[in-house]
Amino acid sequence: MKIIRWIYGLLTVLCVAFLGYSLSVGNRLQTDLTALLPEQNQIDKVLQHADATNEKQLNTQVILLAGSVQSEKAFESIGKIAQLWQKSGIFQAVDSQIVPDWSQMQADIQDLRLATLPEEQAHLLIHNPKDYFQTYAEYIVNPFGQTSILSLEQDWLGLGRFVGEQARASSRLQWNAENGFLFVEDNKGKTWVYLRGVLPEKHINGEKLLNLLEESRVIAQQNDAEILQAGGAIFASLTKQQAEKESQIMSLLGLGLTFALLWWAFRSWRVLGLMLPLLLGLVWGLAVAIFIFNEIHILTLVIGTSLVGLLVDFPLHALTPALFRQNNESWQINDSIKKILPSFATSLLITVLGYALLWFTPLPILRQTAVFSAFSLIGALGATVFLLPILFREAPPLSSHLHYVCERIAYFLLKIKNLFKNIIILSIFMGVTAWGLIKSDWRDDIRQWANLSPNLLNEMKKIGKLSGTDWGGQYVVVEAPNDETLWQKNTEIHQKIQKFVDSGDIQSVQSLNQVLLPISMQEKVQERLRELAKQPETWQALVAVGIPEQTIIQALEKQENIQTLTPKESLQKPLMQAWQTLYLGEIEPQRVASIVRFQGVKPESLESLKHALSTIQGVHWADKRAYLNNSFEQTRNQAVYLKLISYVLAALGLCWFFGAQRGMRILLIPLLSALVTVSILGYLHIPIGLFAMFGLLLISAIGVDYTVYSLTAPHSAYGKLGGMLLAAMTTGISFFLLAMSQTPAVATFGLTVGLGVILNFVLATWLLPIDFKNKLN
Amino acid sequence: MKTRFFTLIFLLISPSVWAFSLQDLSQVLQKPQHIQGEFTQTRQLQNSAMTMKTNGKFVLIPKRGLLWHTQKPFDNRLRVRAEGMMQWNGQNWLAHTRKTGQTQQIQLFLDLLGGNAQGLEKQFDLSLTGQANQWRLQLNPKSMIMKKIFQSIEIKGNSVVTQIVLHEKQGDRTTMDFQRIQTNTPLDEFAQKHLK
Numbered sequence: 005m006k007i008i009r010w011i012y013g014l015l016t017v018l019c020v021a022f023l024g025y026s027l028s029v030g031n032r033l034q035t036d037l038t039a040l041l042p043e044q045n046q047i048d049k050v051l052q053h054a055d056a057t058n059e060k061q062l063n064t065q066v067i068l069l070a071g072s073v074q075s076e077k078a079f080e081s082i083g084k085i086a087q088l089w090q091k092s093g094i095f096q097a098v099d100s101q102i103v104p105d106w107s108q109m110q111a112d113i114q115d116l117r118l119a120t121l122p123e124e125q126a127h128l129l130i131h132n133p134k135d136y137f138q139t140y141a142e143y144i145v146n147p148f149g150q151t152s153i154l155s156l157e158q159d160w161l162g163l164g165r166f167v168g169e170q171a172r173a174s175s176r177l178q179w180n181a182e183n184g185f186l187f188v189e190d191n192k193g194k195t196w197v198y199l200r201g202v203l204p205e206k207h208i209n210g211e212k213l214l215n216l217l218e219e220s221r222v223i224a225q226q227n228d229a230e231i232l233q234a235g236g237a238i239f240a241s242l243t244k245q246q247a248e249k250e251s252q253i254m255s256l257l258g259l260g261l262t263f264a265l266l267w268w269a270f271r272s273w274r275v276l277g278l279m280l281p282l283l284l285g286l287v288w289g290l291a292v293a294i295f296i297f298n299e300i301h302i303l304t305l306v307i308g309t310s311l312v313g314l315l316v317d318f319p320l321h322a323l324t325p326a327l328f329r330q331n332n333e334s335w336q337i338n339d340s341i342k343k344i345l346p347s348f349a350t351s352l353l354i355t356v357l358g359y360a361l362l363w364f365t366p367l368p369i370l371r372q373t374a375v376f377s378a379f380s381l382i383g384a385l386g387a388t389v390f391l392l393p394i395l396f397r398e399a400p401p402l403s404s405h406l407h408y409v410c411e412r413i414a415y416f417l418l419k420i421k422n423l424f425k426n427i428i429i430l431s432i433f434m435g436v437t438a439w440g441l442i443k444s445d446w447r448d449d450i451r452q453w454a455n456l457s458p459n460l461l462n463e464m465k466k467i468g469k470l471s472g473t474d475w476g477g478q479y480v481v482v483e484a485p486n487d488e489t490l491w492q493k494n495t496e497i498h499q500k501i502q503k504f505v506d507s508g509d510i511q512s513v514q515s516l517n518q519v520l521l522p523i524s525m526q527e528k529v530q531e532r533l534r535e536l537a538k539q540p541e542t543w544q545a546l547v548a549v550g551i552p553e554q555t556i557i558q559a560l561e562k563q564e565n566i567q568t569l570t571p572k573e574s575l576q577k578p579l580m581q582a583w584q585t586l587y588l589g590e591i592e593p594q595r596v597a598s599i600v601r602f603q604g605v606k607p608e609s610l611e612s613l614k615h616a617l618s619t620i621q622g623v624h625w626a627d628k629r630a631y632l633n634n635s636f637e638q639t640r641n642q643a644v645y646l647k648l649i650s651y652v653l654a655a656l657g658l659c660w661f662f663g664a665q666r667g668m669r670i671l672l673i674p675l676l677s678a679l680v681t682v683s684i685l686g687y688l689h690i691p692i693g694l695f696a697m698f699g700l701l702l703i704s705a706i707g708v709d710y711t712v713y714s715l716t717a718p719h720s721a722y723g724k725l726g727g728m729l730l731a732a733m734t735t736g737i738s739f740f741l742l743a744m745s746q747t748p749a750v751a752t753f754g755l756t757v758g759l760g761v762i763l764n765f766v767l768a769t770w771l772l773p774i775d776f777k778n779k780l781n
Numbered sequence: 782m783k784t785r786f787f788t789l790i791f792l793l794i795s796p797s798v799w800a801f802s803l804q805d806l807s808q809v810l811q812k813p814q815h816i817q818g819e820f821t822q823t824r825q826l827q828n829s830a831m832t833m834k835t836n837g838k839f840v841l842i843p844k845r846g847l848l849w850h851t852q853k854p855f856d857n858r859l860r861v862r863a864e865g866m867m868q869w870n871g872q873n874w875l876a877h878t879r880k881t882g883q884t885q886q887i888q889l890f891l892d893l894l895g896g897n898a899q900g901l902e903k904q905f906d907l908s909l910t911g912q913a914n915q916w917r918l919q920l921n922p923k924s925m926i927m928k929k930i931f932q933s934i935e936i937k938g939n940s941v942v943t944q945i946v947l948h949e950k951q952g953d954r955t956t957m958d959f960q961r962i963q964t965n966t967p968l969d970e971f972a973q974k975h976l977k
Contacts (some may be wrong), residue, residue, distance in 0.1 A: 103925065104929075106929055138855075141855070142851075142855070142857050142868075144824075144833065145822065145824070145833065145835045145851065146859065147822065147849075147890060147955065147957070148849070148859065148861050148866055148886060148887050148890055155951045155953065156826060156953070157826060157828050157829060178884075179926075183924075183925075184925055545854075545855065548854035548855060549833045549835065549854055550824075550831060550832055550833035550834060551831065551833070552831065555829070555831075
């Protein structure tokens with residue numbers, strides 16, 4: 005015993021030292037929500053690449069619109085906010101006033117004019133050049149509609165007049181020539197001015213970002229303007245802030261309530277000593293988790309803090325019977341601990357085993373929680389066994405009020421138990437439970453993992469509508485052996501989707517073929533232009549407006565600067581920035597890929613869209629949410645199997661320790677409470693996802709603990725009832741607090757365990773040999 | 782009494798007091814219900830010493846729009862309104878695809894022809910010389926984009942605009958001369974039908 009005590013002491017000191025060191029070296033708190041996601045190793049490289057590109061774009065840009073009926077106010081606000089953003093140092097770049105570099109633009113347009121020639125114009129030139137040149141001649145003399153940045157002499161054939169429009173993507177934003185800002189007017193006459201900040205890919209200071217956005221809001225308000233904002237980083241930062249705040253409030257409230265309860269029971273400040281197992285438990289859990297994972301996720305902490313209730317179970321089991329001792333009975337804490345240690349060690353072993361199995365799931369958060377919880381329990385147990393005896397040398401005063409409460413509860417529970425002896429009531433209960441089980445909804449939804457503020461979501465939607473900015477809209481990844489085939493596939497997809505766009509089932513589609521011509525077509529155009537030099541009748545309209553024949557022939561023959569460009573070359577030009585993310589390039593030899601995006605897909609037409617595209621080879625649907633949900637479901641099922649395995653192992657262990665009959669009985673109670681909990685969740689329409697599953701795992705651990713204690717501990721029945729009551733209440737407090745979390749997944753977890761704990765308690769008391777009638781009458 | 786009367790007369794005819802202001806110009810130009818006439822547009826390219834000439838008829842109804850009917854070298858009818866430009870194909874008006882900056886350009890021309898000084902002042906520094914019966918308005922760009930496109934713009938006129946000269950930044954010069962201008966005379970059927 006002494007050696008173990010020394011080892012425990014040594015390990016605790018090591019844990020404290022390691023924790024102190026690693027916390028001082030750097031921040032070990034991981035707050036990135038994506039860190040929770042399963043590692044994607046089975047996914048295809050092309051899809052992975054597409055996903056990374058998409059994520060990067062979503063997570064690094066922050067967009068803000070300031071709107072006002074008086075347009076000057078909107079522009080003024082954005083001007084001030086842009087200055088604030090630039091000064092803040094948070095952003096890698098702030099796009100506010102766009103001051104085009106004219107000569108650079110002219111050079112780009114000259115280079116791009118063939119590669120970005122709209123397809124229908126290319127066809128017109130090839131098949132009906134007369135129409136092409138007539139329209140062009142009209143364009144030249146039209147004083148109202150000239151938008152080309154190239155002068156006539158730079159572009160005699162008029163190919164460059166389309167480039168600017170092509171490059172603009174589907175954005176609805178307009179450029180205000182007076183001040184260089186981008187803006188859009190909504191249908192109510194409000195002017196919305198656009199501001200975009202690009203965050204660095206890593207080390208985003210979420211707190212600073214949120215403060216900055218708050219300041220921006222204030223500035224806008226002072227200028228009588230409204231603000232809309234969106235960006236992946238805002239969501240992430242808000243979620244993080246919320247989780248931190250929540251975990252703070254919950255651990256404080258949990259601790260406060262727990263100790264208020266304990267003080268009420270023990271009437272002695274010594275119960276504060278119960279902090280020790282708690283504290284050392286958390287130190288152990290944190291230290292080992294950080295040692296293994298090098299970091300700990302905020303959600304692990306949130307769930308981990310809920311262990312507060314569980315960690316004091318053991319010391320409570322040991323201490324509470326003292327409150328129920330007979331008057332002259334002597335009480336020694338060491339005796340009490342010794343009495344329950346074997347049973348407690350058994351249940352601890354089973355619990356730790358249950359957690360240890362979670363290690364084999366692919367979800368980092370489950371693995372972290374497994375390690376954290378298992379080692380917290382061990383740390384807390386050690387503190388109870390080795391340190392509590394020092395603190396509680398004297399027996400605490402007898403507690404008559406606790407005694408009274410226990411009696412009332414026991415009486416009440418016994419009445420319920422008697423009710424169940426009635427076969428009709430029992431069958432009704434079983435029927436109701438079974439119906440709940442049938443109704444239970446086993447599914448995972450990634451949206452449950454984070455609590456996204458509906459306001460922000462609304463703002464994001466509005467921004468998408470106003471500016472045409474794409475927010476994680478759906479997309480497909482297209483792959484082909486070369487650029488040429490890739491273009492053909494893009495065209496094919498575009499044509500199919502265009503039908504949906506025309507019928508209003510999809511708002512818009514973006515594909516490479518809309519802006520780029522394949523090399524083969526570019527060459528065809530070049531060749532056709534050379535032919536046309538010998539067919540002056542096709543371009544007489546140009547001669548008519550005054551361009552000398554010789555000039556036109558020269559332009560057609562020489563084709564100065566009219567060069568062919570590959571997609572990669574085209575998209576590298578700064579002018580084409582809006583389209584860059586569509587082309588993924590050559591990911592592996594013979595595998596070139598691009599993205600086709602669509603916005604505003606009506607949910608009901610999704611299936612027919614998928615069907616329409618299924619005939620084209622090399623099209624991959626990249627529905628990340630579905631993929632994630634799927635992978636969560638897999639993990640959850642895995643957890644179910646692991647749980648079954650843990651039951652079998654527990655059954656074997658229990659039977660070995662307590663004999664077959666008792667062992668099975670012990671197992672029956674946690675199993676029953678898990679079933680009833682699932683049934684209740686079914687009635688509450690709460691889907692049972694990964695987290696609820698994890699909660700069920702915890703329930704069975706607690707159930708085994710209670711049952712073993714109530715069946716085997718050699719304390720008095722009331723002592724055990726009191727011990728379990730306090731343990732259940734302290735555990736219940738922390739988990740029902742968790743049930744109030746804003747994050748649906750965490751709330752489900754809390755509710756599941758909270759319900760399970762109550763059920764465990766009720767069922768375990770029914771095993772106690774208490775003769776209530778005598779006592780109460 | 783007499784002296785005071787003469788002072789008054791003197792003040793009334795003195796150009797410094799009775800100066801022709803932008804506001805007055807706007808009022809004069811915006812007076813007619815509609816204007817119609819002929820135009821000649823000459824574009825001179827700087828580097829090629831080349832002249833491109835077109836002419837035709839136009840009808841302007843302020844706030845309704847402008848019909849711009851090119852007759853030479855080819856027949857082409859445009860209807861220009863603040864919200865966009867359309868082309869007549871013999872039966873219908875076809876919308877020109879709406880392009881960035883085009884609305885601004887259209888607005889500029891409608892402002893130039895209609896004498897909307899307020900609109901022009903947003904993008905140009907205006908300086909007006911002359912009298913009501915013969916004035917000259919010089920526009921020097923102040924907004925970023927106009928500075929990129931225009932060196933300056935000159936407008937001349939009397940009770941109506943008679944000439945607009947666009948000096949483009951790259952050296953090209955476009956001159957629009959308006960002749961046979963009539964105000965408030967009956968419009969032809971086409972104009973009545975398509976500008977109302």
